[in-house]
Amino acid sequence: MLTLNGITKIYDKDYSKTKVLDNVSLKIEKGELTALMGVSGSGKTTLLNILGGMDRATEGTYDFMDIQVNMLTQSQLNKFRKENVSFVFQNFALMNHFSVFENVELPLLMKNVPRRKRKIKVCAILEQMGILEMKDKLPIHLSGGQKQRCAIARALVSESPLILADEPTGALDRKTSAAIMELFKEMNAAGRTVIIVTHDRNVAEACNRILYISDGKVCEEK
Amino acid sequence: MPYYKKIIRIFTRDRISFFLLIINYTFIIFIIYNFAELVQKIRLEEEANTPYEYQKNIELIANDMYNVNSDTVDEIISLGEEYSRYNTRLILYMPVGDGISEFQVDICFNPEELTRESVETFLDTENKNEGVYIGESILPYTFSENDKTFIIIAQDIYEVKGIYQNSSAAGNDQRIAVSYYSLTENGKEKIESKLKENLGMEMYVSFMLGSDEDISTAFAEFGDRLNSLNISWVTSENEVDASYQNFWYKTLNRLSSAGMLIFAFLDCYAVTTMWVMRRKREFLIRKALGAGVTDIIKVLVKDIIKYMIVSVPLFMVMELVYKKTYGEDFNVGEYELLKYIILTAGIFVVFLFSLIGPLISIHKMNPAEGLGGD
Numbered sequence: 001m002l003t004l005n006g007i008t009k010i011y012d013k014d015y016s017k018t019k020v021l022d023n024v025s026l027k028i029e030k031g032e033l034t035a036l037m038g039v040s041g042s043g044k045t046t047l048l049n050i051l052g053g054m055d056r057a058t059e060g061t062y063d064f065m066d067i068q069v070n071m072l073t074q075s076q077l078n079k080f081r082k083e084n085v086s087f088v089f090q091n092f093a094l095m096n097h098f099s100v101f102e103n104v105e106l107p108l109l110m111k112n113v114p115r116r117k118r119k120i121k122v123c124a125i126l127e128q129m130g131i132l133e134m135k136d137k138l139p140i141h142l143s144g145g146q147k148q149r150c151a152i153a154r155a156l157v158s159e160s161p162l163i164l165a166d167e168p169t170g171a172l173d174r175k176t177s178a179a180i181m182e183l184f185k186e187m188n189a190a191g192r193t194v195i196i197v198t199h200d201r202n203v204a205e206a207c208n209r210i211l212y213i214s215d216g217k218v219c220e221e222k
Numbered sequence: 223m224p225y226y227k228k229i230i231r232i233f234t235r236d237r238i239s240f241f242l243l244i245i246n247y248t249f250i251i252f253i254i255y256n257f258a259e260l261v262q263k264i265r266l267e268e269e270a271n272t273p274y275e276y277q278k279n280i281e282l283i284a285n286d287m288y289n290v291n292s293d294t295v296d297e298i299i300s301l302g303e304e305y306s307r308y309n310t311r312l313i314l315y316m317p318v319g320d321g322i323s324e325f326q327v328d329i330c331f332n333p334e335e336l337t338r339e340s341v342e343t344f345l346d347t348e349n350k351n352e353g354v355y356i357g358e359s360i361l362p363y364t365f366s367e368n369d370k371t372f373i374i375i376a377q378d379i380y381e382v383k384g385i386y387q388n389s390s391a392a393g394n395d396q397r398i399a400v401s402y403y404s405l406t407e408n409g410k411e412k413i414e415s416k417l418k419e420n421l422g423m424e425m426y427v428s429f430m431l432g433s434d435e436d437i438s439t440a441f442a443e444f445g446d447r448l449n450s451l452n453i454s455w456v457t458s459e460n461e462v463d464a465s466y467q468n469f470w471y472k473t474l475n476r477l478s479s480a481g482m483l484i485f486a487f488l489d490c491y492a493v494t495t496m497w498v499m500r501r502k503r504e505f506l507i508r509k510a511l512g513a514g515v516t517d518i519i520k521v522l523v524k525d526i527i528k529y530m531i532v533s534v535p536l537f538m539v540m541e542l543v544y545k546k547t548y549g550e551d552f553n554v555g556e557y558e559l560l561k562y563i564i565l566t567a568g569i570f571v572v573f574l575f576s577l578i579g580p581l582i583s584i585h586k587m588n589p590a591e592g593l594g595g596d
C-alpha cells in the first residue's frame with residue numbers, strides 16, 4: 001500500500017545539519033499492523049510525519065497507493081492527509097477549548113459530513129471507546145487514559161485507510177495500554193493499516209511486524 | 223447538556239479572547255459607524271453646497287432696533303427663509319440703553335414643519351398627558367370650542383391647558399416661538415408688538431421658522447441680500463461668519479475621524495493577531511488533520527461573526543448613549559443607506575485586512591514541528 005524509496009531527511013537548522021533518516025526504503029502492505037521502535041531521537045516521529053504527509057523528505061520517493069506523495073503541493077498534501085491519514089499524536093493534540101465531542105467531530109467537520117450524521121458517528125465511536133459520558137467535558141477534565149481514547153476516537157471516526165499512532169501508550173499504565181492495543185487490533189482487523197511508534201516491547205509484540213530504526217536506517221526485526 | 227449551556231460554552235470557550243475581542247470589536251464598530259456618519263454628513267454638505275453642521279451661528283449686530291416696525295419683522299422673516307433648511311441660529315445683537323446690555327433675537331430655523339415634538343423641544347409648550355401648554359406667541363393659532371381652547375399642531379388637535387407668559391428658561395430670557403408655516407398678519411403684529419414692548423430691556427426672542435423655498439438658490443444670493451438690507455444691520459465688520467468655524471471644525475473632525483479609523487484598524491489587527499496566536503495550537507491541530515487555508519478562514523470568519531453577534535448590540539447601546547449625551551438625533555435622515563453601506567463595507571474591509579497577517583502566520587506554521595516530537 002505504501003512504498004518509501006531512498007527517503008532521506010535532513011534537518012537544516014541554525015547552520016547545523018542533522019541527517020535523521022538516511023536512504024530509507026520500506027514497503028508496508030495494506031492491512032498490516034506494524035510497530036516502529038527505536039531510542040529517543042532516532043527519528044521515529046520524523047518517519048511518521050513523512051508517512052502521514054505532514055512533512056516532506058529531503059530526498060527520495062514516497063508512493064501511497066497510486067498517489068506519488070513526494071510530488072504533491074502543499075494544498076494537495078493537506079487534502080491527502082484529510083482523506084487518507086489519521087494521526088494519534090504523541091501528546092494527544094486535543095483542542096483545549098473544545099469538548100471531547102467537538103474534538104472527535106473535527107475530521108468529519110472538515111469532510112463536510114452533515115450534522116446529524118456527524119452526531120451519530122461521533123457518539124458511536126465515543127461509546128465504543130467508553131467515554132461517551134465525557135462527551136461534553138473539556139480535555140483538561142480527562143485523565144491520561146481518557147485523553148488517549150479521545151485522541152484515538154478522533155483518528156477512528158474519519159475512517160481513513162492509514163492510522164499513524166505516535167507512542168499511543170506512552171503515558172498510560174499497563175492495563176490501559178493493553179486495552180488501547182486491543183482497540184488498534186480491532187481497527188486493524190477491520191482492514192485498516194496501522195503503524196504504531198512505541199518504546200514498549202509488549203506493545204510491539206502485539207503487532208504482526210516490528211521495524212527498528214537507528215542511525216537513520218530502518219531494519220526489520222524477527 | 224442543556225442548550226443554553228452549549229451556547230454559553232461557544233461564547234466563553236476562551237474567556238480572555240472573548241472579553242478582549244468583544245470590547246475591541248464594539249469600539250471598532252463604533253468608530254467605523256461614526257466615520258460612516260461623517261461621510262454621510264459630507265455628502266449632505268455637498269448636496270446642499272454649504273456646510274452641514276449641527277448648528278451654525280450667524281451673528282449680526284443691529285445698530286438700531288429702536289425703529290422696529292413691520293418691515294423689521296419682514297426682514298427677520300426673510301432672513302429666516304433663507305436659512306430655514308439648516309439647523310441654523312441667526313442671532314441679532316443690539317446694544318440696549320447704556321450699551322452694556324444687549325437685545326438678542328435668536329432665530330432658530332427649524333427645517334421641519336411645526337410638530338408637537340419641535341414645539342416641545344423649543345421649551346415653549348410642555349407636554350402634559352391631558353393637553354399642551356403653549357407659549358403666548360402661538361395663541362393666535364388656537365381656536366375655541368365649548369369653552370375649551372385647542373391648537374392644531376401637524377394635523378393633530380391638542381387641548382390647550384395653559385399659556386406661558388414670557389416663559390423663560392434662564393432669568394431674563396424671554397422667548398417667543400413663532401411657527402412660520404402658519405404665520406398670519408396677526409402673528410406678524412404679535413411679533414412686532416413683542417419686539418416693541420420689550421425694547422430697552424434685555425430680551426431673548428426666538429423665532430421658529432420654516433420654509434419650502436429652495437434654499438440653495440436663496441443661500442447663493444445671501445451675501446447680496448445682506449448688503450441690500452435697508453435697515454441698519456451692520457454686517458460687514460461685525461458679522462461672525464460661521465464658515466471659519468466650519469472649516470476648522472470640519473477639518474479637525476475629518477482628521478480625527480480618519481485617525482480613529484486608522485487606530486481602529488491597528489487595534490483590530492493587533493487584537494485579531496493576538497487572538498489567533500492564542501489559538502496557535504488549535505490551528506496546528508486543524509492543519510495536521512488536513513485543514514487548508516479555506517478551512518481556516520471558515521473557522522475564523524465564523525468566530526468573528528459569533529463575536530459580532532454580541533458586539534453589534536453592545537455598539538448600538540454605546541451609540542445610543544453617545545448620541546443622547548451629545549443630544550444628537552439617531553436619525554440623520556437622508557443618505558441612511560449610504561451610511562449603512564459604508565458601515566458594512568468598513569467592517570468587512572477592516573476585519574478582512576486584519577485577518578491577512580494571522581492567516582499568513584498560520585499558513586507558515588508547520589504542524590510537524592509544533593505537534594510532533596517527544
Ligand SMILES: Nc1ncnc2c1ncn2[C@@H]1O[C@H](COP(=O)(O)OP(=O)(O)O)[C@@H](O)[C@H]1O
Nearest residue numbers: 011013020040041042043044045046591595596
Ligand atoms: N523540526 C526539527 N528541526 C530540527 N531538528 C529536528 C526537528 N524535529 C526533529 N529533529 C531532530 O531529529 C531527530 C529525530 O527526532 P524525532 O523524529 O522526533 O525522534 P523520535 O520521535 O524518535 O524521538 C532528533 O535529533 C531531533 O532533535
Ligand SMILES: [Mg+2]
Nearest residue numbers: 044045595596
Ligand atoms: Mg517521537
